[in-house]
Amino acid sequence: MTQIDATTIWFIIIGLAIGSFALRFAFIGFVGNRPMPPWLLRHLRYTAVAILPALIAPLVVWPSATEGQPDVARMAAAAVTLAVGLITKSVLAAIFTGAGTLYGLLYLLG
Amino acid sequence: MAITTPKSYFWKGFRDGAPFVFVAVPFGTLFGVFATEAGLNIIQILAFSATVFAGAAQFTALQLLQEQTPTAIVLASALAVNLRVAMYSASLTPYLGAAPIWQRACAAYLTVDQSYACSMIQFEKEPEMSLPQRMAYFFGSVTPITPLWVFATYLGAVLGTQIPDSWALDFALPITFLAMVGPMMRTLAHVVAAIVAIAVAILTVGVPFNLGLLIAGAAGMMAGAQAEVMMERRKA
Numbered sequence: 001m002t003q004i005d006a007t008t009i010w011f012i013i014i015g016l017a018i019g020s021f022a023l024r025f026a027f028i029g030f031v032g033n034r035p036m037p038p039w040l041l042r043h044l045r046y047t048a049v050a051i052l053p054a055l056i057a058p059l060v061v062w063p064s065a066t067e068g069q070p071d072v073a074r075m076a077a078a079a080v081t082l083a084v085g086l087i088t089k090s091v092l093a094a095i096f097t098g099a100g101t102l103y104g105l106l107y108l109l110g
Numbered sequence: 111m112a113i114t115t116p117k118s119y120f121w122k123g124f125r126d127g128a129p130f131v132f133v134a135v136p137f138g139t140l141f142g143v144f145a146t147e148a149g150l151n152i153i154q155i156l157a158f159s160a161t162v163f164a165g166a167a168q169f170t171a172l173q174l175l176q177e178q179t180p181t182a183i184v185l186a187s188a189l190a191v192n193l194r195v196a197m198y199s200a201s202l203t204p205y206l207g208a209a210p211i212w213q214r215a216c217a218a219y220l221t222v223d224q225s226y227a228c229s230m231i232q233f234e235k236e237p238e239m240s241l242p243q244r245m246a247y248f249f250g251s252v253t254p255i256t257p258l259w260v261f262a263t264y265l266g267a268v269l270g271t272q273i274p275d276s277w278a279l280d281f282a283l284p285i286t287f288l289a290m291v292g293p294m295m296r297t298l299a300h301v302v303a304a305i306v307a308i309a310v311a312i313l314t315v316g317v318p319f320n321l322g323l324l325i326a327g328a329a330g331m332m333a334g335a336q337a338e339v340m341m342e343r344r345k346a
Contacts, residue, residue: 004175009154012171017161019189025218027200028207036200040336044197046303048166049294050330051191051215053304054169054311054323056284056291061312066278074281085292088192091133094289102281 073105112307119239120307123228123250129222134255137165137266139171140282142266152267159263163222163256166194166290174320180297183319190327198226200326205244209297225252299341303334318328 027036060078062068081098085091138159145155145168162168171188179187180189198221205249208219228251233244307330314322 004149006154006210008175008181009150011181012175012188013154013158013161015181015185016158016167016171016188019328020162020164020167020183020192020195021219023192023196024197024199025215026196027203027216028214028221028336029211031200031203033206039335041197042338043331044193045338046300046331046334047190047197047327048194049291049300049324050303050307050334051193051327052287052291054164054326054330055191055308055328056287057174057308057311058122058315058322059173059281059284060288062315063280065275067277074284077281077341078284078288081288082292085289086136086295088119089293091289093294095136095285098285098289101284105277107322 073102073109076105079103116242119243120246120250120253123232123247124253126228126232127251128254131254131258134224136173136192137286138259138262139266139269140279140286141165141168142263142268143270143279143287144169144283145172145263147279148176148265149261152207152264155263155267156260160260163219163259164192164195165259166287168321170286173283174323176319180319185325186233187320187323190324193310194223195221195226198223200227201231202226202248205229206248206290208241209245216250217245220249220252222252222255222257224255283311295343297338299334299337302337303330304331306333 001087002013004010058076061070063074063083067072077098083092084097085094088094141159145158146311150172158168167188170191171184174187201216201264204215204238206214209217221288225248229244229248231237232247236343239247293303307326310329311322311326314325316322317325
């Protein structure tokens, strides 16, 4: 794995620390009791649900561990994790069944 | 149950927030492992977890750093992942916005998925709660996970280099995030947002600097917001 230089890492840590606090403080600190435009809230509502899958999708289709070759075990594990999460609404149940599927298939397919 | 003092609300928050330890500890440990493998030292890893205090954003930053993404894009993408805490901040404001500034600053630092989820349920259930009671409940709900999050990160950082490739930890991040996504699909608009984001992310893989992530995220957000508007119109 390539080495990341220390200055960059510290820059990212400090930048993220300040940025994350600013995001959290933005409304409760600055806005106080004033109302916010509905269109803004409407977009903010879908950030997590859009960005997290967007980050994961390429890692599922082209996994780094197999040098970008699509991999049955990883695809199946992703599908099971998502399905169990949708059905049970439980993050833990989804993680355990997803990991179980991954290890089971990696073992079976060698 | 008749509880009235802020102190008893603190403990009620503590009890309601305690189960989240089972999510935060493995997630924190994973971050420690992941960060060690990326070449960060223990001080950097602990500073990361303690100051940023947002697992998903921390993972995003590390993932992009390893792909040699320019620093500005790493920051923008990780903060985009964290945009949801701005939404939490916004929706907590009507309940906590009148508190003293130092309390609001502390609450801001501790605004995470768990404290937000617990507090909103509680504040809506008991609208007659006073401001000090609400603050006490909010702080109670994050008290179990805050120290354990940092400790779990430390644990992961120490274990990190000893974990063999056969454990397929490369896929721990996708599984954890996908597991978080399932329960978020509360309405059709959420599903639309996710599907559009995934499709755009796949199509924009070739875009330099991993900008595809930001493009896909923005597309998903707009699709979700648009779907919500259309669903409301149909209802009306």
